[in-house]
Amino acid sequence: MLGYDIVLLDVEGTTTPISFVHEVLFPYILDNVDQFLKAKWRDPVVQEHVRAIADQTNKDAQAGIVHATPIDLDADTPEVIRQKVAANVNWQMKADRKIAALKGLQGYMWRFGYASGQLQGVMFDDAVEAIKRWSTDCKVFIYSSGSVEAQKLIFGYSDHGDLLPYISGHYDTNIGSKQESQSYTKIAEDIGVLPKRILFISDNENEIYAADQAGFQTVVSVRPGNPLLTEATKKNYKLTSDFMELL
Ligand SMILES: CSCCC(=O)C(=O)COP(=O)(O)O
Ligand SMILES: [Mg+2]
Numbered sequence: 001m002l003g004y005d006i007v008l009l010d011v012e013g014t015t016t017p018i019s020f021v022h023e024v025l026f027p028y029i030l031d032n033v034d035q036f037l038k039a040k041w042r043d044p045v046v047q048e049h050v051r052a053i054a055d056q057t058n059k060d061a062q063a064g065i066v067h068a069t070p071i072d073l074d075a076d077t078p079e080v081i082r083q084k085v086a087a088n089v090n091w092q093m094k095a096d097r098k099i100a101a102l103k104g105l106q107g108y109m110w111r112f113g114y115a116s117g118q119l120q121g122v123m124f125d126d127a128v129e130a131i132k133r134w135s136t137d138c139k140v141f142i143y144s145s146g147s148v149e150a151q152k153l154i155f156g157y158s159d160h161g162d163l164l165p166y167i168s169g170h171y172d173t174n175i176g177s178k179q180e181s182q183s184y185t186k187i188a189e190d191i192g193v194l195p196k197r198i199l200f201i202s203d204n205e206n207e208i209y210a211a212d213q214a215g216f217q218t219v220v221s222v223r224p225g226n227p228l229l230t231e232a233t234k235k236n237y238k239l240t241s242d243f244m245e246l247l
Contacts, residue, residue: 009201017223038082098145124243201218
């Protein structure tokens with residue numbers, strides 16, 4: 001018998017190497033964003049993402065963030081808007097910002113990369129094995145800063161085949177920041193289980209603290225290339241580098 005009913009998984013640093021995100025997925029965006037915006041400018045989905053990035057940029061500019069050049073969707077020409085959006089995407093990605101507007105555009109761009117075969121999601125073997133086993137004994141959900149679309153792509157087009165049949169649902173930062181405990185409370189309510197019956201696994205200790213505060217069970221994912229953990233985390237939390245030992 002497992003001591004939990006739900007497993008909630010982070011992606012980067014947990015099911016998937018950080019190197020894949022930073023050396024494959026992010027460069028795909030940086031290399032293609034200019035051309036992508038130009039080629040698909042009239043696509044209504046692109047226009048939605050452009051509006052979201054413009055809103056975020058204008059909020060950032062008002063908050064005094066120097067890299068954020070305001071975007072005036074009524075007065076700027078399409079060419080200027082495109083250049084400002086591309087420049088904005090560049091600096092946000094260099095800062096590794098986990099902002100919904102950026103993550104939304106990334107997810108939409110990756111759709112074309114996966115569909116063309118240029119991208120394939122990378123998963124740790126033990127994570128895949130455990131997800132398959134968990135899916136028969138409990139339910140597996142994903143909570144990532146990557147958009148729900150990006151999550152469906154990385155698991156749907158993974159190097160271990162289509163893993164979506166093993167996953168019961170997805171959450172991204174539209175439910176709230178991964179570093180705030182209310183986000184975990186909302187997820188438990190949305191799934192309809194008590195927080196103490198959910199096991200959350202992540203590489204990020206601030207996410208682990210937030211989930212712990214919300215009453216979740218937690219395990220810290222230790223993978224090659226993950227950020228170093230503080231002594232306090234190592235002392236107070238369970239760590240794993242092999243999910244099979246959690247079954
Ligand atoms: C879900 S694939 C894209 C990865 C990504 O953009 C990201 O920010 C991952 O963050 P996580 O919360 O999974 O560590
Ligand atoms: Mg992570």
